[in-house]
Amino acid sequence: MGTTKAPVLQALRRYGYQSQSYNVLLNDKSYFFSTRGVDGVIAYVVKAKTALTAGDPVCDPDDIPAFVDEFREFCRGKRWKCCLQAITERCEDAIGPLGFGSIKIGEEPIFDLRRLSWAGSKFRDLRKDIRSAKKLGLSVVEYRPLDTRRPDLDQQMEQLSQDWMKLKGSGEFSFLIGEPNLSDPGERKYFLALSGDEVEAFIVCTPIYARHGIYFDLMRRKEESVKGTAQLLITEAFRLLSEQGYDMATLGTAPLANEHVDDPDQSRLIELILEFGFNYLGYFHRNKPLYQFKEQFGPTSWEARYLAYWPPRLTPTVLYALLKAYDPSGVSGKLRRQAVSLWDYIKGLRELPRDLARRLVDR
Numbered sequence: 001m002g003t004t005k006a007p008v009l010q011a012l013r014r015y016g017y018q019s020q021s022y023n024v025l026l027n028d029k030s031y032f033f034s035t036r037g038v039d040g041v042i043a044y045v046v047k048a049k050t051a052l053t054a055g056d057p058v059c060d061p062d063d064i065p066a067f068v069d070e071f072r073e074f075c076r077g078k079r080w081k082c083c084l085q086a087i088t089e090r091c092e093d094a095i096g097p098l099g100f101g102s103i104k105i106g107e108e109p110i111f112d113l114r115r116l117s118w119a120g121s122k123f124r125d126l127r128k129d130i131r132s133a134k135k136l137g138l139s140v141v142e143y144r145p146l147d148t149r150r151p152d153l154d155q156q157m158e159q160l161s162q163d164w165m166k167l168k169g170s171g172e173f174s175f176l177i178g179e180p181n182l183s184d185p186g187e188r189k190y191f192l193a194l195s196g197d198e199v200e201a202f203i204v205c206t207p208i209y210a211r212h213g214i215y216f217d218l219m220r221r222k223e224e225s226v227k228g229t230a231q232l233l234i235t236e237a238f239r240l241l242s243e244q245g246y247d248m249a250t251l252g253t254a255p256l257a258n259e260h261v262d263d264p265d266q267s268r269l270i271e272l273i274l275e276f277g278f279n280y281l282g283y284f285h286r287n288k289p290l291y292q293f294k295e296q297f298g299p300t301s302w303e304a305r306y307l308a309y310w311p312p313r314l315t316p317t318v319l320y321a322l323l324k325a326y327d328p329s330g331v332s333g334k335l336r337r338q339a340v341s342l343w344d345y346i347k348g349l350r351e352l353p354r355d356l357a358r359r360l361v362d363r
Helices: 006-015 021-025 061-078 089-098 121-135 151-168 229-243 264-282 290-295 316-326 332-348 354-362
Strands: 030-032 040-047 050-054 081-088 101-112 138-143 189-195 198-208 213-221 248-250 301-310
Touching: 006 021, 006 040, 021 050, 021 198, 021 213, 040 061, 040 316, 050 061, 050 316, 061 081, 061 089, 081 089, 081 316, 089 301, 101 290, 121 138, 121 229, 138 229, 151 189, 151 198, 151 213, 189 229, 198 229, 198 248, 213 229, 301 316
Parallel strands: 050 081, 213 248
Antiparallel strands: 030 040, 040 050, 081 301, 101 248, 101 301, 138 189, 189 198, 198 213
16 A cells, blocks of 8 residues: 555544445545644545545544535635535534535445344345345355455456446446455455355455444346345345454445435435436446345444535536546546536426425525
8 A cells, every 4th residue: 555545544444434435545536634633534536626525534523524624625725616425424414514505315224233133024035035045056255365365266256347347338436436456455355155166246345444344335246146146145244244243334325215304305306316317327226226125134224325515506517526426437528418407407397396496406
């Protein structure tokens, strides 16, 4: 690890709380360090003159308001908009007095690994899928490439990733989404679903240091995978992590599905963004909605995730910057047209009350 990233990793080990925080180490990030005495780091990318932070500031919770305010001043000096993407409720509450606008963008399932149980009628279908996979000979193991390198497994995992990219029609997403990175595993964990010595699917996990937890960053599986593969892989990974002493795990944020919504107007806005914008990123999830898929494992709780922005007005530029951050290889003209089309659609919605339409575009 380079000298630039060494202090970032040190800050993560002290304060990394947001589930995707380990991904601030990816090479697309720039780093902001305080000149006013705050211990920590803010990782960000700049797209369309908009600075997007990669989740929460990595610092002591009490320092979040001051650190964000300092970063906002830095952005003002560069004439950038300032946005905080996928931040936790803890962060959103802390920056509230600073005048940022914010919208709830999703819910994240949290699993208490100390209380794992899939007993009862609620999990009947889940247990059935797991039994089906086991009967067909699937097993789950943790692969530790830093301890014992298996070139045959590496090759199969790389091939699964390449096949997935062909199916998706673009490269790996970035920003807050990781990558297998078998050449430099770092502190990632790998769980494989095997049929004999053949890799049917795998999961890459990253640490959430401040919560003694694990984030299930990405999963790759064969297009024609054995029924129950994902269910067996995830539940067995949970079990192994619990045995290793981890406290919690998360499968990552699911877009709002009107399940835990306090503000129907805001939910409607997110629905529109998903329809015209973020579905560009997630069109390949063809089998079932993300929320429904994650709910089947029985989360202990769901935690809100937010997009916060300054100036406090959501604009097409912000939407375009988000799309561009997650898919840098996307065609700029296409992405820009999507963002503008979304905004025109929102403003022209006749079925929305006039007051709601005004709030969506002028908040």
